[in-house]
Amino acid sequence: MSLAVNEQELIARLKAGDNNAFKHLISAYHLKLVIVARAIVGDVFAEDVAQEAWASIYKAIGHFEGRASLSTWMIQIVSNEAKSRLRREKRHSSFGDIDEVRPEVAAENFDGNGHWVNPPAHWDINTPELMLQEDQLRHCIEHTLTILPENQKAVFLLRDVEQRDLDDIAELLSLSEANVRVILHRARLQLMKTINHYQETGEC
Amino acid sequence: MLNCKQFTDLASEHIDHEHTGWKRVEVRLHLIICRHCRRFNRHLDRSRQTGATIAQQVWRSDEGTSDLIFSRIIAAAKNKNDANP
Incomplete structure (x- = not known):
């Protein structure tokens, strides 16, 4: 249901x-x-x-x-x-005060001017529908979801599964909106990294 | 003018339509001229969508867990009623 x-x-x-x-x-x-x-x-x-x-x-x-x-x-x-x-x-939140350093795509992918030197590769399996049909890729994504840090798991759940607004998520988890944005971007980058690796190697 | 590295930092906010004013113009202009960043943006968005679909399916409990939690709720409610008849 x-x-x-x-x-x-x-x-x-x-x-x-x-x-x-x-x-x-x-x-x-x-x-x-x-x-x-x-x-x-x-x-x-x-x-x-x-x-x-x-x-x-x-x-x-x-x-x-x-x-x-x-x-x-x-x-x-x-x-x-x-x-x-x-x-x-009377305990402190396990992740309430994370650093706000922005998550990054590895610096070696860019030249000194911030332009791509290793641009994103083409994905053969390039729609969510096709990705969902690929059992091994599903397994890789499930594993990544399991090992995401708890803060990333919660923010990803609330934003991308439950589609809550960022300010709601900040209130629910006692975080600043800036932190919610950083944590969400980290979770999505991690998922993209997993899918990228699978597209290149056929493995998790 | 935004460069590619800066765009990758802002891509989630772009997907979530968080940008307004000049920032939104800058991001859109960059995407018009940079096919690599258009691909990055597409990949990030599809990763998000695929991950969310799988999370919705796997972040569920099995029937045994549901039964156990439900039985605890009923037991706790009964204890409370017995204590405060």
Whole structure:
């Protein structure tokens, strides 16, 4: 079930107390809530925070008014739970204050004037549809998504999967917008690097 | 005038339509004259799209995990009710 397509039906089932619908919601969103929690409160407490968020969601779903999408609402809840846990534990965010040095394409790809000396190579598999059909490439991308640093994973999830605005992401993760931009660019560059390597070598 | 290295730093913001005013003009002018940066921009955008599609598919939990989390929610709610009848 796609949340986007069937969201109204899903919400109606959730409000009616349909446990299978709630399990479906957990299946679709638990890992995403953990990713957001981990980015705020760190690895040790993330699962615990996500579990608390689920309890809050279960308790409050009957009063969900639909002013925001279901995913927006759930992500806000886990963000609040994680920030609250962070305050209780009196710990600093694992990545709240990253350096703002811009991510870079390797300097050796450019001459002294900043023009390409090693320009991007042609990709034979050049559309997302074709890339998704290539099993080995899928495997490489899945692996890259797994090993992305937690901050990059969370920002990529919120921006490119959930399509949240950058200022929302900054608020949700307690980051500056400048940091969100840097982190997002790093994640996308890492994915591009993986795909580029596969296009050149046929390997991850 | 923007050079290629500077464009690669700004490419994500261009994809997200974050630029306004003169910066947007500079980026667009650079893309008109530089086919390498047009390719870089295309590759970055397609990497983002492909990565997001795969993330949507793999960042899910299996049925066993969902059942376990749900059973914990129910148990916690029951304990709370028992403690505050």
